[in-house]
Amino acid sequence: MFDRLAARFPVLLLARRNLARSRDLTILAVLAVVIGVVAIGGIGLGGEAFKQDQLSAFEGFGGTATADPIDYEGEPASERGFGDGDIDRMRQAAGSATVLPVVSPGGSTVQTASGDIAVTAQVNGIEDPRAFYDAQTGEIPANWRRSVVVGARIADTNDIAVGDRITVSVPGAFTRAFTVDAILEAQGFADPLSADQTVFVPLAQFGEPRYDSAVVRVPTTAGDIDAVAENIEAALNVRRQEVSVSPVQNQRAQFEQLFGTINQFLAGVGALSLLVAAVTIANTQLMSALEREGELGVMRAVGYPKLAVVRLLVAESAALGVVGAAVGIPLALAIGLVVNALLVGDPLAFTATGLTYVAVGAVFGILTALVAGIYPAWRTANKRPVEAFQA
Amino acid sequence: MAHPVGYVPEDAVIEGHDVVKEYRTGDQVVRALKGIDFGIASGESVAVVGPSGSGKSTLLNLLGLLDVPTSGSVTLYGEETAEFSEAERTQKRKEVIGFVFQSFFLIPTLTARENVEMPRLLDRTPKRTRERATELLERVGLGDRLDHYPDELSGGQKQRVAVARSLINDPALVLADEPTGNLDRKTGDQILDLFDELREMEDVAVVTVTHDDYVADAADRVVRLIDGTLREES
Numbered sequence: 200m201f202d203r204l205a206a207r208f209p210v211l212l213l214a215r216r217n218l219a220r221s222r223d224l225t226i227l228a229v230l231a232v233v234i235g236v237v238a239i240g241g242i243g244l245g246g247e248a249f250k251q252d253q254l255s256a257f258e259g260f261g262g263t264a265t266a267d268p269i270d271y272e273g274e275p276a277s278e279r280g281f282g283d284g285d286i287d288r289m290r291q292a293a294g295s296a297t298v299l300p301v302v303s304p305g306g307s308t309v310q311t312a313s314g315d316i317a318v319t320a321q322v323n324g325i326e327d328p329r330a331f332y333d334a335q336t337g338e339i340p341a342n343w344r345r346s347v348v349v350g351a352r353i354a355d356t357n358d359i360a361v362g363d364r365i366t367v368s369v370p371g372a373f374t375r376a377f378t379v380d381a382i383l384e385a386q387g388f389a390d391p392l393s394a395d396q397t398v399f400v401p402l403a404q405f406g407e408p409r410y411d412s413a414v415v416r417v418p419t420t421a422g423d424i425d426a427v428a429e430n431i432e433a434a435l436n437v438r439r440q441e442v443s444v445s446p447v448q449n450q451r452a453q454f455e456q457l458f459g460t461i462n463q464f465l466a467g468v469g470a471l472s473l474l475v476a477a478v479t480i481a482n483t484q485l486m487s488a489l490e491r492e493g494e495l496g497v498m499r500a501v502g503y504p505k506l507a508v509v510r511l512l513v514a515e516s517a518a519l520g521v522v523g524a525a526v527g528i529p530l531a532l533a534i535g536l537v538v539n540a541l542l543v544g545d546p547l548a549f550t551a552t553g554l555t556y557v558a559v560g561a562v563f564g565i566l567t568a569l570v571a572g573i574y575p576a577w578r579t580a581n582k583r584p585v586e587a588f589q590a
Numbered sequence: 591m592a593h594p595v596g597y598v599p600e601d602a603v604i605e606g607h608d609v610v611k612e613y614r615t616g617d618q619v620v621r622a623l624k625g626i627d628f629g630i631a632s633g634e635s636v637a638v639v640g641p642s643g644s645g646k647s648t649l650l651n652l653l654g655l656l657d658v659p660t661s662g663s664v665t666l667y668g669e670e671t672a673e674f675s676e677a678e679r680t681q682k683r684k685e686v687i688g689f690v691f692q693s694f695f696l697i698p699t700l701t702a703r704e705n706v707e708m709p710r711l712l713d714r715t716p717k718r719t720r721e722r723a724t725e726l727l728e729r730v731g732l733g734d735r736l737d738h739y740p741d742e743l744s745g746g747q748k749q750r751v752a753v754a755r756s757l758i759n760d761p762a763l764v765l766a767d768e769p770t771g772n773l774d775r776k777t778g779d780q781i782l783d784l785f786d787e788l789r790e791m792e793d794v795a796v797v798t799v800t801h802d803d804y805v806a807d808a809a810d811r812v813v814r815l816i817d818g819t820l821r822e823e824s
Binding site: 213 | 654656657676677680681683684685688689691693695697698699700704708709711712714716755759
């Protein structure tokens with residue numbers, strides 16, 4: 200097949216033979232392109248897999264939003280956050296959606312049965328965890344007033360088990376020992392209450408509190424969380440801005456965008472390696488042209504136009520790029536397969552964006568090689584054949 | 591038959607009148623040719639001899655359309671070469687002139703036949719080119735070495751390939767720069783015989799530049815260059 204191609208494009212024949220001549224240099228130059236293509240494609244695919252993995256945490260939160268109070272300076276503590284009246288109005292505005300008020304006292308500490316402080320634990324007071332969460336072990340009692348339930352990660356890292364007694368201390372409210380009734384299933388970082396890091400205490404323990412936030416959730420089958428969010432804001436923000444409701448999916452979108460930007464930046468860093476490839480190729484071609492000055496001079500003498508010599512040399516460097524891309528693409532895809540298997544659980548979970556990175560890497564690789572070859576080619580072709588003659 | 595100094599044949603392929611060529615090296619101007627007349631008729635054999643630095647290479651470059659004179663005129667079939675664009679000169683070189691070099695300048699990555707084809711490789715007539723290359727290699731006695739690479743050939747064989755290459759475009763003029771310079775006497779003789787044979791068969795003029803008198807003896811006409819001026823002898 201190559202013979203037929205070479206008959207049609209004799210420049211290819213010459214280019215291939217020349218590249219074969221300085222084999223080591225050719226391999227190094229190709230390798231530089233391969234590294235660039237793999238860097239861009241691999242980073243793109245890996246980043247996409249990472250993004251998919253992270254975004255999967257948002258699954259199951261499609262109908263969830265968080266409502267945060269807007270507090271004003273000079274407002275007395277008794278008016279900060281949400282009161283029962285606010286929650287009632289939200290519930291009215293929310294229709295069939297559930298509104299779950301939350302107390303998140305700052306500075307709380309959790310001490311395990313063995314006396315250790317669970318450093319990263321946070322404490323949230325809610326009415327009924329069953330509205331949102333299922334127990335991994337133990338059981339959340341129907342009338343939940345005197346025990347605590349613990350998030351998966353906190354339980355795991357601090358060896359907290361169902362039946363343990365742990366001490367929860369909330370400054371200005373209480374310090375009490377509770378029995379752990381349940382460990383919750385893992386929720387992922389997208390959970391609006393960060394359940395995995397949380398020790399949930401019954402709201403009743405807080406007496407008559409102000410609420411720090413509320414979680415709103417529409418029934419999974421029917422209901423539009425965006426509409427509910429708007430309704431709540433419309434109902435409460437009459438006199439002035441009192442509440443801001445943000446659906447978890449909006450956070451997901453922001454998150455996705457952030458990931459996309461980071462990924463582009465990283466791929467850009469990867470693209471720098473193509474710059475190195477360009478230098479390598481330019482160097483290879485300059486040396487090769489110097490070595491062949493006599494031959495190229497003869498070609499010019501026997502009637503090869505300047506442009507034909509440029510074409511020949513550029514074809515050589517472009518061939519380096521094409522081979523580099525041809526080797527780099529499968530390598531990048533192989534990296535993608537591995538990363539997809541590790542992070543997403545499906546080796547073939549390629550995204551269009553991820554594959555675009557590979558394509559962009561390949562195209563850049565070829566273009567870089569081509570552009571890097573232009574200067575040496577032009578320089579060589581512009582030598583007068585007579586100079587080559589007397590070499 | 592003796593010719594006067596600066597003899598210009600009537601049916602010249604290429605001829606020069608009052609040709610001056612100067613080179614600038616730094617502040618100095620070197621006058622390599624000091625106003626010479628010359629002409630090469632079709633089918634004749636001319637040897638250009640002279641010590642190094644006498645202007646031989648300069649004359650060769652002018653004859654090969656690789657350079658143009660500083661003053662005076664060099665015409666190819668009556669057309670002033672200085673008025674050609676570079677692309678036109680390239681094209682004329684291809685159509686009219688073949689080159690043979692002292693150090694062969696074969697492309698090491700191409701076989702003997704591909705080297706002979708090389709000047710016509712871009713013509714997209716691969717079949718005709720191949721036939722012609724094969725024919726030429728057979729004629730120079732290398733019919734059994736078509737697919738050998740240059741490093742598999744002896745010096746004499748390489749120069750035969752180069753001679754075949756110079757003829758691939760059916761030139762009117764072959765310029766040979768010290769064609770036997772890198773060969774032993776016996777091999778050199780064979781190459782000179784080959785030139786004679788080909789000149790008859792292909793009706794091509796051969797200009798051989800040499801500082802070797804025995805090479806000059808083989809030519810119809812000898813042009814002696816000394817210090818940029820001509821002395822002709824038969």
